[in-house]
Amino acid sequence: MNFKVTDVEQFQAQKQFIDTAIVPLLQLDFAEQGMKQSSSAGEYLMSLTNFIEQQFKGRIMLLPPFSYTVNTKSETLPTTIEQELKDAGFKSIIFVTCDHSWTEFKEFLNIIWLPPIPLESMDKSVKQRILEDQLKQVIPNLTNIWV
Amino acid sequence: MSKNRVTRRQFLTYTITGVGGFMAAGMLMPMVRFAIDPILQTKEEGDFVQTSQKAAEITEVPVKVDFSYEQTDGWYKSEVADAAWVYREGDQIVAISPVCKHLGCTVNWASDPTHPDQFFCACHAGRYEKSGVNVKGTPPLGPLDMFEVAENDGFLMLGKKIANTHSN
Ligand code: FES
Numbered sequence: 001m002n003f004k005v006t007d008v009e010q011f012q013a014q015k016q017f018i019d020t021a022i023v024p025l026l027q028l029d030f031a032e033q034g035m036k037q038s039s040s041a042g043e044y045l046m047s048l049t050n051f052i053e054q055q056f057k058g059r060i061m062l063l064p065p066f067s068y069t070v071n072t073k074s075e076t077l078p079t080t081i082e083q084e085l086k087d088a089g090f091k092s093i094i095f096v097t098c099d100h101s102w103t104e105f106k107e108f109l110n111i112i113w114l115p116p117i118p119l120e121s122m123d124k125s126v127k128q129r130i131l132e133d134q135l136k137q138v139i140p141n142l143t144n145i146w147v
Numbered sequence: 148m149s150k151n152r153v154t155r156r157q158f159l160t161y162t163i164t165g166v167g168g169f170m171a172a173g174m175l176m177p178m179v180r181f182a183i184d185p186i187l188q189t190k191e192e193g194d195f196v197q198t199s200q201k202a203a204e205i206t207e208v209p210v211k212v213d214f215s216y217e218q219t220d221g222w223y224k225s226e227v228a229d230a231a232w233v234y235r236e237g238d239q240i241v242a243i244s245p246v247c248k249h250l251g252c253t254v255n256w257a258s259d260p261t262h263p264d265q266f267f268c269a270c271h272a273g274r275y276e277k278s279g280v281n282v283k284g285t286p287p288l289g290p291l292d293m294f295e296v297a298e299n300d301g302f303l304m305l306g307k308k309i310a311n312t313h314s315n
Contacts, residue, residue: 058268
């Protein structure tokens with residue numbers, strides 16, 4: 001499910017089935033050297049999380065990405081969101097990010113960190129294959145959380 | 148002769164009605180078009196999409212065929228990636244939609260080791276026979292949809308989604 005009205009209505013009616021929230025954490029970097037890389041990572045993160053949503057539509061809700069810059073980043077962001085989502089009825093909350101710094105929270109949060117792959121230079125079929133490969137790596141994380 | 152003569156007044160009346168008519172038509176036509184356009188567009192969705200799957204290479208074992216088409220939503224054009232599970236049944240090709248009829252996850256062929264000849268939905272353990280018919284007792288309440296199929300130059304083409312034609 002996506003964060004849009006028709007999907008949210010379904011979530012509210014079927015909370016026992018749609019029990020997982022996916023939260024992309026996206027770092028924006030506006031510095032001359034970092035901006036391009038940051039946009040590329042953002043594109044990758046969005047493509048991958050959308051693909052995960054398509055495959056597991058009936059079980060997860062993909063939230064819009066939580067974006068922050070170096071200066072607006074807050075360490076308490078994920079824990080706060082997790083609590084609010086739990087209160088809303090989600091059983092598992094999974095953060096997906098290309099920002100390595102979140103991996104230190106792995107002990108008490110479900111964080112999936114992925115090194116960004118520059119998809120922009122690839123043609124459609126290669127892109128599709130890469131996303132499928134990446135998805136295969138993410139699936140064990142999901143199933144571990146679900147069992 | 149003088150009886151049939153068109154007076155200046157009549158002439159003007161005719162001309163103005165005529166021109167007015169054209170103007171009205173000019174204004175109405177786009178409106179009518181907008182009104183019926185959605186109908187015209189569904190026709191377009193019924194078009195077949197070419198895939199890269201060779202028809203001759205399709206066997207009795209379902210394989211996943213990816214395809215994509217362009218979708219316009221307002222001003223926003225996007226490329227939609229879709230897929231079908233395709234196999235041969237007698238002399239016919241069957242294309243099954245992978246969208247689970249429970250809540251819309253993507254189903255996979257033989258991904259549940261305990262049911263190697265069924266479609267499996269990992270989200271809530273939904274299962275379907277090869278025909279796409281849902282297995283009773285699992286969450287889905289209806290069979291998987293199918294795609295219309297055609298062949299072009301030896302390649303498989305997929306058309307619009309239709310209700311499953313296999314009966315339970
Ligand atoms: S979405 Fe397939 S079983 Fe629930």
